[in-house]
Amino acid sequence: MDRFDVLVVGAGPGGSVAALVLARAGARVALLDKSAFPRDKACGDLVGPRGVQLLTDLGVAIPAGRRVGDMVVVGPTGRRVRLPSAPGTTYPGYGISVTRTVLDAAIRDAALGAGAEARLGRADRPVVRDGRVAGFQTADGRVVLADHVIGADGATSRVATALDLVDRRTALWGFALRSYVTQRVELPTIVFVETGRWRGLPGYGWLFPGPGGRANLGLGTGSLSVRDGTAAVRALPGLVDRLRRDGLLEGPVPEGRRLGGWLKMGAAGTVPARGRVLLVGDAAGLVNPLQGEGISQAMASGAAAAHAVLDTPGSAAQRYAAGLATASFPFLAIAGGMHRSMAGRPAVVAAVGRLATAPVIGQLVAGGWAIFWNDLLDGAPPSADRWVARSAMALGKALLGTRRRIGEEPGAAPPPPAPGGPASLRTAVTRRR
Numbered sequence: 001m002d003r004f005d006v007l008v009v010g011a012g013p014g015g016s017v018a019a020l021v022l023a024r025a026g027a028r029v030a031l032l033d034k035s036a037f038p039r040d041k042a043c044g045d046l047v048g049p050r051g052v053q054l055l056t057d058l059g060v061a062i063p064a065g066r067r068v069g070d071m072v073v074v075g076p077t078g079r080r081v082r083l084p085s086a087p088g089t090t091y092p093g094y095g096i097s098v099t100r101t102v103l104d105a106a107i108r109d110a111a112l113g114a115g116a117e118a119r120l121g122r123a124d125r126p127v128v129r130d131g132r133v134a135g136f137q138t139a140d141g142r143v144v145l146a147d148h149v150i151g152a153d154g155a156t157s158r159v160a161t162a163l164d165l166v167d168r169r170t171a172l173w174g175f176a177l178r179s180y181v182t183q184r185v186e187l188p189t190i191v192f193v194e195t196g197r198w199r200g201l202p203g204y205g206w207l208f209p210g211p212g213g214r215a216n217l218g219l220g221t222g223s224l225s226v227r228d229g230t231a232a233v234r235a236l237p238g239l240v241d242r243l244r245r246d247g248l249l250e251g252p253v254p255e256g257r258r259l260g261g262w263l264k265m266g267a268a269g270t271v272p273a274r275g276r277v278l279l280v281g282d283a284a285g286l287v288n289p290l291q292g293e294g295i296s297q298a299m300a301s302g303a304a305a306a307h308a309v310l311d312t313p314g315s316a317a318q319r320y321a322a323g324l325a326t327a328s329f330p331f332l333a334i335a336g337g338m339h340r341s342m343a344g345r346p347a348v349v350a351a352v353g354r355l356a357t358a359p360v361i362g363q364l365v366a367g368g369w370a371i372f373w374n375d376l377l378d379g380a381p382p383s384a385d386r387w388v389a390r391s392a393m394a395l396g397k398a399l400l401g402t403r404r405r406i407g408e409e410p411g412a413a414p415p416p417p418a419p420g421g422p423a424s425l426r427t428a429v430t431r432r433r
């Protein structure tokens with residue numbers, strides 16, 4: 001039987017960053033994953049600017065990462081808009097493209113280098129002692145005991161379901177799949193897809209640059225509270241045809257390298273922390289419901305959970321939840337509300353896609369759109385683009401409100417404000433040794 005200060009379940013970006021911050025501070029950390037590393041993961045392989053900043057702050061070097069800046073969006077009618085990438089006061093003006101095999105192994109190696117101990121096994125059942133979670137038992141019967149458990153085990157988190165932290169009726173799901181193609185792609189390209197005239201898909205296809213002359217081709221769709229990936233699977237051949245027609249794709253798409261995965265979005269239907277258990281990343285449902293980004297959020301929440309455990313071990317869950325409530329939930333509530341209100345209305349999705357990529361309008365809103373949907377408003381320097389993004393936030397709030405508080409225990413009092421203010425979750429990475 002193993003005993004630790006913290007058991008981190010899942011060694012993706014969220015879990016490994018949590019383990020790294022904890023281990024550097026001298027905590028005894030077990031980093032448990034069901035897969036042997038290096039391992040692949042279905043992903044578009046783009047780390048956004050906030051994620052790049054976090055990795056820099058943590059001093060984690062990512063080998064073979066390729067810088068990506070501006071992004072091209074192709075509307076349903078083939079019209080194109082270029083979304084500019086600009087630096088903010090808290091993030092650089094670029095993201096990186098790096099395979100998950102490389103990225104996840106690099107962060108995990110940093111955590112193990114800092115003293116976290118790797119364990120191979122599938123977390124299965126919580127171990128409960130004196131009425132509180134005191135660790136987890138793996139599927140092959142081994143027990144790992146710890147004072148705190150950080151659930152970083154992805155969208156279908158066993159930690160979250162075993163502890164009844166997910167409400168299936170209100171969770172917000174998406175599904176996406178990707179393939180690799182041999183093609184040099186300069187700018188990340190997003191394609192709004194219609195399955196019939198004026199029948200917009202609540203999601204998008206993509207062709208993203210990758211290292212070594214490869215590109216990442218994929219498609220993701222939202223399916224509200226139902227976990228259903230069939231729309232994405234069905235739409236993929238149409239996307240491939242479309243990319244060919246538009247002159248964006250040249251070679252074949254190899255079947256064998258296709259991989260799919262779930263996205264749990266908008267922090268919807270998930271209690272992020274209770275007692276001595278904290279959920280981070282996809283386990284907490286932190287994926288951006290507007291564009292599917294989740295790596296930066298996973299790493300930021302992993303760091304925040306680690307700091308909450310280190311700084312206030314007796315009330316880490318409250319501290320962590322309060323940080324999320326101020327830093328992440330306002331955007332996620334609006335983005336989730338927008339996603340929800342459009343997902344079942346293909347004509348509305350089509351109209352928005354056409355309008356946003358229409359001549360003049362597309363050019364006018366592109367800068368603000370890039371800030372808003374990438375959740376880069378906090379830290380964006382004053383400009384007309386920031387004004388557009390602010391207006392989008394204000395409009396979203398006015399139309400949808402943040403009436404339904406997300407991520408809280410039913411009937412619970414609102415959490416206390418996060419020490420350090422709203423930005424503390426995003427910037428709370430200090431190197432401790």
Ligand SMILES: Cc1cc2nc3c(=O)[nH]c(=O)nc-3n(C[C@H](O)[C@H](O)[C@H](O)COP(=O)(O)OP(=O)(O)OC[C@H]3O[C@@H](n4cnc5c(N)ncnc54)[C@H](O)[C@@H]3O)c2cc1C
Pocket residue numbers: 009010011012013014015032033034035041042043044045046047048121122123124152153154155157158159175176177178218220259260261262263280281282283287292293294295296298
């Ligand atoms: C097709 C696709 C494309 C995407 N593209 C992008 C993109 O381009 N950019 C972006 O930012 N985000 C993207 N996302 C979202 C992104 O992949 C996730 O948000 C991100 O991986 C979340 O990190 P995480 O650490 O929370 O979880 P994960 O990366 O999912 O890691 C979870 C880990 O937990 C382990 N695990 C699971 N269950 C158990 C268990 N019971 N016991 C032990 N270990 C367990 C898994 O093996 C895994 O290593 C995409 C998602 C999909 C599906």
